[in-house]
Amino acid sequence: xxxxxxxxxxxxxxxxxxxxxxxxxxxxxxxxxxxxxxxxxxxxxxxxxxxxxxxxxxxxxxxxxxxxxxxxxxxxxxxxxxxxxxxxxxxxxxxxxxxxxxxxxxxxxxxxxxxxxxxxxxxxxxxxxxxxxxxxxxxxxxxxxxxxxxxxxxxxxxxxxxxxxxxxxxxxxxxxxxxxxxxxxxxxxxxxxxxxxxxxxxxxxxxxxxxxxxxxxxxxxxxxxxxxxxxxxxxxxxxxxxxxxxxxxxxxxxxxxxxxxxxxxxxxxxxxxxxxxxxxxxxxxxxxxxxxxxxxxxxxxxxxxxxxxxxxxxxxxxxxxxxxxxxxxxxxxxxxxxxxxxxxxxxxxxxxxxxxxxxxxxxxxxxxxxxxxxxxxxxxxxxxxxxxxxxxxxxxxxxxxxxxxxxxxxxxxxxxxxxxxxxxxxxxxxxxxxxxxxxxxxxxxxxxxxxxxxxxxxxxxxxxxxxxxxxxxxxxxxxxxxxxxxxxxxxxxxxxxxxxxxxxxxxxxxxxxxxxxxxxxxxxxxxxxxxxxxxxxxxxxxxxxxxxxxxxxxxxxxxxxxxxxxxxxxxxxxxxxxxxxxxxxxxxxxxxxxxxxxxxxxxxxxxxxxxxxxxxxxxxxxxxxxxxxxxxxxxxxxxxxxxxxxxxxxxxxxxxxxxxxxxxxxxxxxxxxxxxxxxxxxx
DNA sequence: ACCGGGTGTCATCAA
DNA sequence: ACTTGATGACACCCG
Numbered sequence: 001x002x003x004x005x006x007x008x009x010x011x012x013x014x015x016x017x018x019x020x021x022x023x024x025x026x027x028x029x030x031x032x033x034x035x036x037x038x039x040x041x042x043x044x045x046x047x048x049x050x051x052x053x054x055x056x057x058x059x060x061x062x063x064x065x066x067x068x069x070x071x072x073x074x075x076x077x078x079x080x081x082x083x084x085x086x087x088x089x090x091x092x093x094x095x096x097x098x099x100x101x102x103x104x105x106x107x108x109x110x111x112x113x114x115x116x117x118x119x120x121x122x123x124x125x126x127x128x129x130x131x132x133x134x135x136x137x138x139x140x141x142x143x144x145x146x147x148x149x150x151x152x153x154x155x156x157x158x159x160x161x162x163x164x165x166x167x168x169x170x171x172x173x174x175x176x177x178x179x180x181x182x183x184x185x186x187x188x189x190x191x192x193x194x195x196x197x198x199x200x201x202x203x204x205x206x207x208x209x210x211x212x213x214x215x216x217x218x219x220x221x222x223x224x225x226x227x228x229x230x231x232x233x234x235x236x237x238x239x240x241x242x243x244x245x246x247x248x249x250x251x252x253x254x255x256x257x258x259x260x261x262x263x264x265x266x267x268x269x270x271x272x273x274x275x276x277x278x279x280x281x282x283x284x285x286x287x288x289x290x291x292x293x294x295x296x297x298x299x300x301x302x303x304x305x306x307x308x309x310x311x312x313x314x315x316x317x318x319x320x321x322x323x324x325x326x327x328x329x330x331x332x333x334x335x336x337x338x339x340x341x342x343x344x345x346x347x348x349x350x351x352x353x354x355x356x357x358x359x360x361x362x363x364x365x366x367x368x369x370x371x372x373x374x375x376x377x378x379x380x381x382x383x384x385x386x387x388x389x390x391x392x393x394x395x396x397x398x399x400x401x402x403x404x405x406x407x408x409x410x411x412x413x414x415x416x417x418x419x420x421x422x423x424x425x426x427x428x429x430x431x432x433x434x435x436x437x438x439x440x441x442x443x444x445x446x447x448x449x450x451x452x453x454x455x456x457x458x459x460x461x462x463x464x465x466x467x468x469x470x471x472x473x474x475x476x477x478x479x480x481x482x483x484x485x486x487x488x489x490x491x492x493x494x495x496x497x498x499x500x501x502x503x504x505x506x507x508x509x510x511x512x513x514x515x516x517x518x519x520x521x522x523x524x525x526x527x528x529x530x531x532x533x534x535x536x537x538x539x540x541x542x543x544x545x546x547x548x549x550x551x552x553x554x555x556x557x558x559x560x561x562x563x564x565x566x567x568x569x570x571x572x573x574x575x576x577x578x579x580x581x582x583x584x585x586x587x588x589x590x591x592x593x594x595x596x597x598x599x600x601x602x603x604x605x606x607x608x609x610x611x612x613x614x615x616x617x618x619x620x621x622x623x624x625x626x627x628x629x630x631x632x633x634x635x636x637x638x639x640x641x642x643x644x645x646x647x648x649x650x651x652x653x654x655x656x657x658x659x660x661x662x663x664x665x666x667x668x669x670x671x672x673x674x675x676x677x678x679x680x681x682x683x
Numbered sequence: 684a685c686c687g688g689g690t691g692t693c694a695t696c697a698a
Numbered sequence: 699a700c701t702t703g704a705t706g707a708c709a710c711c712c713g
Contacts, residue, residue: 525691526691548700548701548702573693573702574691574692574693576701576702576703577691577692577693577702577703577704578690578691578692579703580702580703580704580705581690581691581692581704581705582690582691583703583704584703584704584705584706585689585690585705587704587705588705
């Protein structure tokens with residue numbers, strides 16, 4: 001077993017840098033990368049994973065510390081570390097042709113340390129390592145999380161939010177479990193490592209990426225069949241994915257660590273803050289983006305990975321966020337990161353630096369977890385974490401987006417539950433956006449920062465869409481994919497925008513929050529912004545309109561966190577319900593209108609009938625009058641046997657069935673009527 | 684400040 | 699058992 005020895009022991013330069021970062025919070029992105037200026041690391045960081053990992057209930061690195069290697073930061077002392085021969089890492093990396101492995105993990109540790117504000121670097125590194133494995137998208141180590149006991153004295157345990165409180169016990173165990181998982185996989189032998197290296201050796205053998213990745217995926221998948229959801233179409237689609245990723249992560253984005261060392265070695269350590277992108281990378285970075293030279297990875301990639309890992313390790317293995325109070329209160333580095341990213345974009349017009357974030361992520365994960373051998377797609381975790389850190393947005397803040405009480409899934413804006421959490425978050429965000437006092441502001445913060453810090457990150461959604469949309473052939477057949485390349489701005493179709501975003505903007509609460517949103521986010525609905533915050537690679541419109549088969553297929557086909565799946569389902573449910581409500585109201589309105597029309601029609605008909613009845617009554621009265629006159633005329637002409645006129649008051653005219661007319665005394669008629677009525681009653 | 688309409692959302696039920 | 703649609707109820711916002 002090789003013991004991981006802290007690289008900061010080699011002069012303590014990075015430790016110093018860490019302190020600087022934590023105190024000043026300056027230039028997080030650049031500084032983090034500049035650790036490479038320091039003497040080279042002493043151990044390939046993959047060995048941490050391959051070494052088997054810790055098994056004790058304490059933090060995973062404790063066994064290492066007991067063995068004289070790694071330990072918790074409070075157990076470490078630079079003087080106790082023997083410096084490794086310089087260049088060992090360099091040689092190993094060169095031999096393996098692996099870019100970025102140590103870098104990302106060190107960055108992750110560093111970011112975490114800075115963000116957490118504590119000296120517990122061991123946590124950070126472990127978290128980063130675990131996150132790297134977790135970020136691989138497999139999350140196979142999650143099931144082991146319960147076996148790892150929570151760390152002792154973890155300041156992050158003092159979570160304030162309900163979610164964090166609920167997860168705080170598992171939070172420290174998550175990274176440990178991940179490391180254990182990664183270490184356990186290392187038992188499968190050096191082939192795994194070789195596969196990993198092969199799978200990510202984009203820099204020298206880009207043309208073989210697809211085949212290697214596919215083969216590695218197949219081999220690894222055989223080993224992980226029990227852990228990985230085996231999609232029948234997965235392997236068949238992988239080559240396509242790999243091909244796609246190859247375009248992203250291929251030679252263009254790879255550069256050797258040695259090159260970086262050489263680059264940074266020319267920079268004095270005391271001028272770290274003065275290093276600019278232009279200073280760091282010779283030549284035009286813009287050109288480097290599209291070139292195949294080794295220096296074509298810009299700093300934003302590194303930034304993204306720092307962000308990525310930092311956020312990734314803040315996640316519990318069960319894909320829930322845990323709160324890291326210290327991190328929440330020490331986010332200035334993130335703000336600087338934010339500003340620097342923005343500056344980077346400003347300095348490099350036309351170059352979407354953030355658009356390349358995933359590239360390094362792929363490389364890193366490929367090296368840090370064999371799970372990634374068959375998941376070269378950037379994992380959504382990374383995007384979430386990237387967004388969170390890059391924006392100075394704590395994952396808990398992201399989680400708080402999903403704690404809004406006016407949503408069944410906690411996804412709503414509610415200004416009532418934010419008094420404490422927002423205050424904490426405002427400590428950093430207020431710098432950028434001024435004081436914010438509501439949770440809705442928090443949401444706006446996230447998106448504002450997201451837009452500001454991540455900036456162009458969403459401007460090139462295709463680079464961020466690591467999910468295999470093309471594999472979702474079912475949905476392709478069902479829908480016209482206007483957002484097939486995952487426009488993370490989630491602009492709905494004009495009709496949809498009109499029905500959702502516009503209507504949503506009516507809500508003043510969202511209006512308040514939208515005060516802090518830029519033009520892009522201002523037009524997004526709440527679910528759209530949530531989806532954006534969680535980097536869900538589907539538009540809300542897609543999620544809602546997607547047929548159920550395609551929808552389920554999508555969920556099973558992609559590695560999505562529980563949070564993402566929950567959000568996607570909520571979005572789908574809310575979206576459908578919204579449409580249903582609109583239809584219902586329209587239907588109700590139509591019914592009301594129809595009823596009003598019916599009322600009008602019936603009223604008109606009633607008037608007609610009234611007039612007709614009046615006319616008929618008038619005719620009846622006329623007939624009665626005429627009959628009465630006729631009656632008296634007839635009686636006036638009638639005479640009895642004695643020639644006297646017949647009294648009409650004593651006699652009546654009665655028509656028999658044969659047509660003859662009889663003069664009948666009224667007494668007989670009345671008595672006959674009484675008898676008939678009597679018989680009728682008897683019956 | 685109040686009111687009515689519009690909208691989103693949730694809970695619930697039924698198909 | 700799950701999905702979906704329908705709908706009442708509620709909250710919120712806007713004019």
